[in-house]
Amino acid sequence: MTTPDRAPTRRTLLVLMVPLMLVLFLANLDQTIVAAALPTIGRDLDSASGASWVVTAYLLTSAITTLILGKLGDMYGRKRVFQFSIAVFLAGSLLCGLAPGIGALIAFRALQGIGGGGLNSLVQAITGDLVPARRRAAWQALTGVVATLALVAGPLLGGAFAEGLSWRWIFWINLPIGVAALLTVAAKLHLPRPTAARGRVDYAGAALVAALTTAALLVTTWGGTTYSWTSPVVLGLLAATVLALFAYVRAERRAAEPLTPPRLFRSAVFDLAGLQFFLATLVLFVGMLHVPMFLETVQHTTAFTAGLYVIPLLLGLVAAAMISGPLIARTGRYKVYPVLGSLLTGGAMLWLAQWDAATGPFGLITPLVVAGAGLGLFVQVSLLAGQNAAAYADLGAATGTLNFFKSFGGAVGAALFGAILTHALAHGTALAAFHTVFLWTLPFMGAALLAALAMREKPLSEEMREVAAGEVEVREY
Incomplete structure (x- = not known):
């Protein structure tokens, strides 16, 4: 251009x-x-x-x-x-x-x-x-x-x-x-x-990743709820997921300009950053979607009031990302932030699982701010660490790939936990169903903690210090 x-x-x-x-x-x-x-x-x-x-x-x-x-x-x-x-x-x-x-x-x-x-x-x-x-x-x-x-x-x-x-x-x-x-x-x-x-x-790669993600989502949301795990529908979707994955990997290796260059995934730091981005966004969308549902269903608030309570979650996320960015730019150290983020978010989601019909504004707002802050630490570091692990020539592709993991995490969080809620509502009260939803985020935060501990801290390049400080934007393609 x-x-x-x-x-x-x-x-x-x-x-x-x-x-x-x-x-x-x-x-x-x-x-x-x-x-x-x-x-x-x-x-x-x-x-x-x-x-x-x-x-x-x-x-x-x-x-x-x-x-x-x-x-x-x-x-x-x-x-x-x-x-x-x-x-x-x-x-x-x-x-x-x-x-x-x-x-x-x-x-x-x-x-x-x-x-x-x-x-x-x-x-x-x-x-x-x-x-x-x-x-x-x-x-x-x-x-x-x-x-x-x-x-x-x-x-x-x-x-x-x-x-x-x-x-x-x-x-x-x-x-x-x-x-x-x-x-x-x-x-x-x-x-x-x-x-x-x-x-x-890379149209072939785009079509295959669409088939792969859709089939995988349907497996996670239909399996054990709409259909049994051994039903022809779920087994067929599992087979389609595996076939689409193999076809996608093969297509990306042969593509002149692949949608997600395979060389990116040779870095363990990049792989773990993508996993953390996926898990953090998954839990974020659980909060964004199910907190309003809880308030409208259990506490019988209006839709407008329920929407107000999503704001503390988002403000905590934005504040944590804005604070951690300059700190990372100044010190070049970032591994501690996702470790702290997983602990904060996990503790906050456990707090959400104690909510009931009588929980007041302080008990609602405080864990949402804490959860948002924890997720904000993940979002900032996942993007920076993943970009930092890629060669400079691959920076745009790396950013786009990481943001794909982010969006896919949100999609899985919305679909999978919607299925968990539906299944729980069919077997208990609304309050118990929402407790189940919030508690099921803990294994995902546990996996995020393990990924954070396993990720090697690679020194930030000068370009990545500028990105962390908000001085440079990286295009997503």
Whole structure:
């Protein structure tokens, strides 16, 4: 991709950055806005057991298309691919709001995720195209602020819409903002086209990883609940998972530009970082989705009030990541943080398993802040350690691969623990069912602790110190 001959003026840059920030806000908002409304959606569509897949479908498709759309932007021009991503995201949003049943809603959320996968990475890349290097840090800091505000605002808006209007407005709210951004981008954003198509897109790898992750998710959610472990359906899915895994590994070894370069996985540090990212996000989504459900089901709060209680979890996460980043940049040491994070999160989730109908605000908020802080330490270190283990030439691919583990962890957390809750509700009270859900996070935090202890601390490179300090952003492809 070539760069503009001259940097845009401050006024022009502001006109362009506003729609980019709006798109970034929507992309991050959709990761959390559904959380507080899931119980309402489940009741309205008469499918409480399938509601968690509304989250899972979006995370799965967006994880895969992030890498594909980023590469297509490099090859064919970021403006066109960005417009395509916005259009697909808006089409999915419109259809989600019109969905007549849970199956249609899940399908339309998958469509929305296809577009959503390109928004974050392309906003970052276009910002790099527009803003000169000397002014880039300030704008990149702004993107971080916008993303954080969207994550925190999501539960509030989701609860407010579900309670005051309709859960369908959770998706329709994207339309006026997204259309305005799309029109502004079409009229005002002028980026040079690539002089020649560069590289190849690993479509085979993308298709195989989609088949692999979907089959694996269905095994974990259907096995022992919807179907017995020895049923033809579950055994068939297990066989499909194994076959897809072998085919994916073979395809990535033969691909000219693989989606996840096999050489990345030769580093034990990278492997353990990916595992920690997966486990941390899995537990994060358990908290984000099941805390509002607990409050609405057991304490009979409104959807809006339930959404408020997701905010302490997210604030704890953001604060821990912001504090640990500069400390890591200054000392170059990071191994202690995921060890501490696993202990904090595990203890907090054990506290959540003691909640009951009479637990007050202090007893609700305190463990959520602690859990968020513990997960924030994981998120920061997993990304840095994994990036630091990769060669500089592989930094973009490493970042994209790690973020795929993050998204897949969220998808597994939503689907697997939704199945655990459904099974527990069929065999006991609602209170006991939520206790079961929160307690089942402990083995995953135990695995995260073992991974943290086993990970060798490799000295941070100078580039990674700058990333940790928030001075440099790394593109995801």
